[in-house]
Amino acid sequence: MTKKISTFLNEQRPATPCLVMDLDVVADNFRRLRTAVPRAGIYYAVKANPAPEILQLLAKLGSSFDTASVNEIDMALATGVAPDRLSYGNTIKKKADIAAAYQRGVRLYAFDSEAELGKLAEAAPGSKVFCRILTSGANADWPLSRKFGCDVEMARALLIAAAKRGVVPHGVSFHVGSQQRDPAQWDAAVAQAAWLFRECEDNGVQLNMLNIGGGFPTRYRRNVPGMPAYGAAIEESLRKHFGNRIPDIIVEPGRQMVGSAGVLQTEVVLISKKAESDKKRWVYLDIGKFGGLAETMDEAIQYPIVSSRKGAMTPVVLAGPTCDSADILYEKADYRLPEDLEIGDKLEIRAAGAYTATYASVAFNGFEPLKTYCV
Numbered sequence: 223m224t225k226k227i228s229t230f231l232n233e234q235r236p237a238t239p240c241l242v243m244d245l246d247v248v249a250d251n252f253r254r255l256r257t258a259v260p261r262a263g264i265y266y267a268v269k270a271n272p273a274p275e276i277l278q279l280l281a282k283l284g285s286s287f288d289t290a291s292v293n294e295i296d297m298a299l300a301t302g303v304a305p306d307r308l309s310y311g312n313t314i315k316k317k318a319d320i321a322a323a324y325q326r327g328v329r330l331y332a333f334d335s336e337a338e339l340g341k342l343a344e345a346a347p348g349s350k351v352f353c354r355i356l357t358s359g360a361n362a363d364w365p366l367s368r369k370f371g372c373d374v375e376m377a378r379a380l381l382i383a384a385a386k387r388g389v390v391p392h393g394v395s396f397h398v399g400s401q402q403r404d405p406a407q408w409d410a411a412v413a414q415a416a417w418l419f420r421e422c423e424d425n426g427v428q429l430n431m432l433n434i435g436g437g438f439p440t441r442y443r444r445n446v447p448g449m450p451a452y453g454a455a456i457e458e459s460l461r462k463h464f465g466n467r468i469p470d471i472i473v474e475p476g477r478q479m480v481g482s483a484g485v486l487q488t489e490v491v492l493i494s495k496k497a498e499s500d501k502k503r504w505v506y507l508d509i510g511k512f513g514g515l516a517e518t519m520d521e522a523i524q525y526p527i528v529s530s531r532k533g534a535m536t537p538v539v540l541a542g543p544t545c546d547s548a549d550i551l552y553e554k555a556d557y558r559l560p561e562d563l564e565i566g567d568k569l570e571i572r573a574a575g576a577y578t579a580t581y582a583s584v585a586f587n588g589f590e591p592l593k594t595y596c597v
Contacts, residue, residue, distance in 0.1 A: 258453030270476030362399020393431030440481030484575025510542010
């Protein structure tokens with residue numbers, strides 16, 4: 223909770239649930255990342271939080287943008303940045319959307335399959351393409367393995383084939399998993415990428431860019447290493463595996479950039495028990511999985527939750543307001559709230575700036591999408 227957010231909530235008293243973002247924290251997070259990985263081009267992952275105020279701020283700070291759809295491309299272009307500062311990083315794209323991005327001037331695209339390469343060759347001729355490889359996602363709280371990427375042998379064949387398809391084989395990308403708490407996890411992926419660079423060069427294909435993805439964490443209930451630890455580990459891996467021929471580097475921060483900048487205020491709707499013998503109270507909030515807290519699935523992302531009450535802390539089950547039994551946030555994790563908590567009280571869900579507003583449903587059960595304020 224920053225002073226700016228606290229002042230806004232106390233003075234404006236917005237209806238809940240709402241997300242309040244401190245733009246000064248976003249700017250500070252950008253500078254921390256820039257210091258930690260000075261050789262990298264920063265491509266902010268728009269999907270993390272596409273509030274226009276955030277995109278405008280990052281554009282002014284010099285950020286480029288990683289986009290996943292034509293709508294996100296338009297959001298980024300609305301800041302005034304040139305299309306050469308955009309990457310269409312989704313490996314699953316309609317041909318029509320590739321054509322629309324190409325028409326807007328986007329010339330950098332991700333792929334991980336022969337079929338996607340074919341669409342790019344037809345709809346975005348002459349563009350630079352980079353192939354995403356699989357990673358284990360080990361030690362990430364929100365893994366991104368299996369659905370995206372291919373193994374290195376397939377990537378080798380695809381990049382060599384790209385040179386003959388009218389597009390430019392530009393590089394390799396990977397993602398070690400979102401909320402990655404282990405800086406050492408980049409090493410194996412960098413090693414695989416370096417192998418791919420050498421193999422492609424041996425086959426007459428010169429690659430120039432390595433996209434090391436995002437994954438940099440936000441502090442939730444557990445401590446995480448600081449950005450300097452990630453920067454040092456990544457730099458060591460690049461030097462070890464690429465020697466003095468380190469390619470152009472891209473990073474795609476999302477959670478690291480905006481997670482710690484946001485506080486989500488919610489109201490307690492109901493406090494109850496299922497039986498007189500229950501040791502845990504059920505605390506129902508006016509936001510749940512469908513209102514923006516999708517990352518509580520399997521209790522993966524555990525947000526700090528704070529009450530102004532001073533009573534003894536006792537165990538609770540936390541759930542959302544919808545008529546869906548899946549809308550339980552935390553039941554196994556040891557969440558505790560003051561025993562004098564009352565219906566109508568406000569709670570602060572902290573470090574909630576990333577992947578909340580964009581995960582909110584349009585109108586499940588008629589609830590409005592999560593409102594975002596930037597201060």
